[in-house]
Amino acid sequence: MDSRQPDVDPAVVATADDIAAMRIRGAATIADAAAEALATQAKRSDATAPDVFERQLRAAAKMLYETRPTAVSLPNALRYVLHGMGGASVSALRDATTDRAEEFQRELARAQTTLGSIGANRLRDGDVVMTHCHSTDALACLEAALEDGKAIEAIVKETRPRKQGHITARQLREWDVPVTLIVDNAARRYLDEADHVLVGADSIAADGSVINKIGTSGLAVNARERGVPVMVAAQTIKLHPDTMTGHTVEIEMRDEAEVLSDEQRVDIVGDATDAGDGLVVENPAFDVTPPRYVDAIVTERGQFPPESIVTLMRELFGETTGEPWEP
Numbered sequence: 392m393d394s395r396q397p398d399v400d401p402a403v404v405a406t407a408d409d410i411a412a413m414r415i416r417g418a419a420t421i422a423d424a425a426a427e428a429l430a431t432q433a434k435r436s437d438a439t440a441p442d443v444f445e446r447q448l449r450a451a452a453k454m455l456y457e458t459r460p461t462a463v464s465l466p467n468a469l470r471y472v473l474h475g476m477g478g479a480s481v482s483a484l485r486d487a488t489t490d491r492a493e494e495f496q497r498e499l500a501r502a503q504t505t506l507g508s509i510g511a512n513r514l515r516d517g518d519v520v521m522t523h524c525h526s527t528d529a530l531a532c533l534e535a536a537l538e539d540g541k542a543i544e545a546i547v548k549e550t551r552p553r554k555q556g557h558i559t560a561r562q563l564r565e566w567d568v569p570v571t572l573i574v575d576n577a578a579r580r581y582l583d584e585a586d587h588v589l590v591g592a593d594s595i596a597a598d599g600s601v602i603n604k605i606g607t608s609g610l611a612v613n614a615r616e617r618g619v620p621v622m623v624a625a626q627t628i629k630l631h632p633d634t635m636t637g638h639t640v641e642i643e644m645r646d647e648a649e650v651l652s653d654e655q656r657v658d659i660v661g662d663a664t665d666a667g668d669g670l671v672v673e674n675p676a677f678d679v680t681p682p683r684y685v686d687a688i689v690t691e692r693g694q695f696p697p698e699s700i701v702t703l704m705r706e707l708f709g710e711t712t713g714e715p716w717e718p
């Protein structure tokens with residue numbers, strides 16, 4: 392057992408570490424891994440009393456929750472699984488929790504496939520799509536369009552600082568899609584050649600704002616100026632229920648080492664010590680695109696203008712939610 396949390400199984404600790412270090416990344420993939428980790432915790436629990444089992448599961452959920460703050464798919468996944476944790480004995484609790492986690496994973500995969508076929512309807516044969524970051528929901532739309540026999544080309548933004556655009560480019564090349572890889576700064580120039588901007592989302596707020604990889608908002612503003620429609624592919628697990636009650640979405644600030652190495656810092660400021668060298672590096676991982684720059688949010692429940700997404704949010708989540716690990 393990890394010393395950070397004696398009740399939590401090492402497999403859960405490993406998943407939490409992988410999410411924090413971005414070895415597991417992307418909102419849908421994080422949600423899937425979190426559900427899997429809770430199932431593992433349930434299967435391996437050594438609890439002999441129901442209250443101990445529940446405490447372990449809640450501790451595991453809290454550890455997973457604290458890894459990254461922006462993708463709401465993570466707390467939504469944890470909440471979904473823990474709400475299924477019912478039963479009078481440890482074995483009943485174990486079965487209910489693992490069944491619920493498996494159901495969540497099945498639904499997640501199904502939602503992505505359904506969303507993909509809806510998103511594909513927006514794409515025509517011969518279209519050129521500009522992407523940002525790496526989104527499995529966005530790729531599901533492209534995959535479905537290809538399966539429909541449409542020829543699609545892609546302009547893939549590199550996506551500094553972590554270059555998730557390379558993952559997108561690799562996937563598209565596996566599907567034989569012609570790819571033009573560009574640095575982020577070239578996006579506006581290449582928008583003239585694009586028929587769509589297609590991105591995913593980490594969270595969608597009640598007002599229809601889209602929280603996604605840093606650079607999405609600038610891309611959307613430029614796309615609007617160029618007359619290129621912006622499509623956001625996001626399963627309903629990306630809807631952020633807390634925003635219905637006025638909460639804002641926390642934007643993750645990541646380590647400066649992703650932007651600037653120690654040697655590069657010395658190159659800029661010389662040998663001055665960190666505290667006094669006058670150089671601050673900021674590394675926000677996400678930004679907020681206001682709804683007026685988004686043409687459609689494509690979910691497994693259909694496509695929505697961003698301003699109407701709150702209706703779906705209310706239907707799916709109700710008005711209030713607690714912390715995921717709270718009963």
Ligand SMILES: O=C(COP(=O)(O)O)[C@H](O)[C@H](O)COP(=O)(O)O
Pocket residue numbers: 416417418419420462523524525526527528529555590591592593603604624676
């Ligand atoms: O911003 C990112 C990933 O950021 P990071 O690499 O920092 O996790 C993706 O666009 C969304 O998570 C959607 O992905 P998906 O559609 O796969 O859920």
